[in-house]
Structure formats: structure tokens, C-alpha cells
Amino acid sequence: xxxxxxxDFDFGAEIKALSRDNxxxxxxxxFVGLVRDxxxxxxxxxxxxxxxxxxxxxxxEEIEQEAQTRWPLEASLIIxxxxxxxxxxxxxxxxxxSRHREAAFxxxxxxxxxxxxxxxxxxxxxxxxxxxxxxxxDSDDKATRKWQQ
Amino acid sequence: MKLLYxxxxxxxxxxxxxxxxxxxxxxxxxxLLDWLSSRGExxxxxxxxxxxxxxxxxxxxxxxxxxITDGDEIALFxxxxxx
Numbered sequence: 294x295x296x297x298x299x300x301d302f303d304f305g306a307e308i309k310a311l312s313r314d315n316x317x318x319x320x321x322x323x324f325v326g327l328v329r330d331x332x333x334x335x336x337x338x339x340x341x342x343x344x345x346x347x348x349x350x351x352x353x354e355e356i357e358q359e360a361q362t363r364w365p366l367e368a369s370l371i372i373x374x375x376x377x378x379x380x381x382x383x384x385x386x387x388x389x390x391s392r393h394r395e396a397a398f399x400x401x402x403x404x405x406x407x408x409x410x411x412x413x414x415x416x417x418x419x420x421x422x423x424x425x426x427x428x429x430x431d432s433d434d435k436a437t438r439k440w441q442q
Numbered sequence: 443m444k445l446l447y448x449x450x451x452x453x454x455x456x457x458x459x460x461x462x463x464x465x466x467x468x469x470x471x472x473x474l475l476d477w478l479s480s481r482g483e484x485x486x487x488x489x490x491x492x493x494x495x496x497x498x499x500x501x502x503x504x505x506x507x508x509x510i511t512d513g514d515e516i517a518l519f520x521x522x523x524x525x
Binding site: 345347348384413 | 449453494517521
């Protein structure tokens with residue numbers, strides 16, 4: 294399941310809901326991305342996430358489908374937020390559940406790596422009223438490529 | 443054709459979207475980028491910035507040699523930075 298939303302999510306409730314009705318699940322792995330305080334001296338800072346409605350959902354569904362093809366997953370969830378966020382806020386949740394831990398660990402890692410280079414989101418960092426678009430990192434491309442062998 | 447722009451591509455061009463009629467000789471993404479660049483400095487600076495602009499046709503990533511038609515939705519945007 295994928296969700297793209299501006300509102301926050303309840304991590305505990307999401308994880309419980311994912312595994313509650315499926316007792317074949319033996320392991321569940323999750324990752325939460327948070328807004329970091331990168332300018333501790335600034336009076337005001339925020340991170341605004343822009344996205345491409347329509348394509349975002351399509352790409353997240355494709356990425357999730359790819360994970361389900363590669364690993365025997367019992368359940369998976371991707372929640373990605375957009376809009377204005379502040380340090381400490383949750384940005385993204387990825388959770389995968391399987392009978393055994395390896396598939397859950399690996400697919401969770403895979404989903405985050407793929408999402409970072411394929412899902413059409415862009416971060417605008419604002420520090421004391423000045424906005425700057427975050428640049429993509431080569432290390433993210435490398436992280437995606439390691440899953441392509 | 444519907445064109446969508448995101449992040450700094452949008453900022454430089456000064457628009458988030460527009461509808462254009464393609465000249466007859468524009469049949470691929472690469473030709474579309476050349477044509478857009480010729481429409482003004484704002485387009486040229488967004489499109490030629492380090493050749494990093496990514497293209498989606500009908501909400502799928504597409505290479506520059508991909509052919510396009512007037513009914514397509516084409517998006518131009520920087521490398522993505524979500525997650």
C-alpha cells in the first residue's frame with residue numbers, strides 16, 4: 294500500500310495495522326526518515342517537499358511492486374509526506390513484512406534506496422526566509438545501482 | 443501539449459505549467475528541449491543547467507530520443523531529492 298499525504302502519520306498505529314490480520318508475518322522491518330536540524334543557529338528553518346501528483350503515486354506503486362517481485366513479502370507500506378515540514382518532523386515511512394527477517398530487512402532497504410532516486414519529490418530548504426533546492430547526491434544513485442545486479 | 447515544471451526548473455522558467463502547440467518539426471524530447479530553449483533565456487537556463495533536467499512523458503521517465511505527440515503530458519524537473 295502506498296500513501297502520499299501532507300498530514301503526519303502515527304508510526305506505531307501504522308506498523309500494528311500492517312501486521313494485525315496476517316499471522317504469517319514473522320518479521321517486520323521499518324524505516325522512518327526525519328527532517329534534520331541542519332542549521333542549529335538559524336531562527337527559522339523549514340523543509341518544503343514538492344511533488345508531482347499522479348506520477349508520485351505511480352512511481353511508488355511501481356517501486357513497491359518491484360519489491361514484491363523480488364522478495365516474498367506478506368505486506369508492505371510506503372507513506373511519503375509533502376508540504377512544509379520542520380526539524381524533527383517525519384517525512385517518510387517504509388515498512389515491509391515477511392515470514393522471515395532477511396526478506397523484510399533487504400526489501401525495506403531496497404525500497405528506501407529506490408524511492409530516493411525515482412519518486413518525484415524535491416526538497417526546498419528554507420533558512421531564515423531564504424529558500425534553496427536540495428541537490429541530488431551521487432551516493433543516492435550509487436545506492437540504487439547496487440540493487441541492479 | 444501540456445508541459446509541467448517542478449522545483450528549480452519551475453523557478454527559472456517562471457511557470458509551473460503551460461499548454462503549447464508543437465511546431466511540426468518537433469517530434470522527440472530532444473527536439474522539444476531545443477525548441478523550448480529557443481523561446482527565451484529563462485527556458486535556456488533551466489534546460490541547459492548542467493544537462494541535469496529529467497523528463498517524464500505521461501508520468502513515466504523517458505530518454506531524450508523518445509518520440510512525442512501533442513496529446514502527451516511532459517514534465518521537466520531536476521534530479522529527485524525525496525525520502
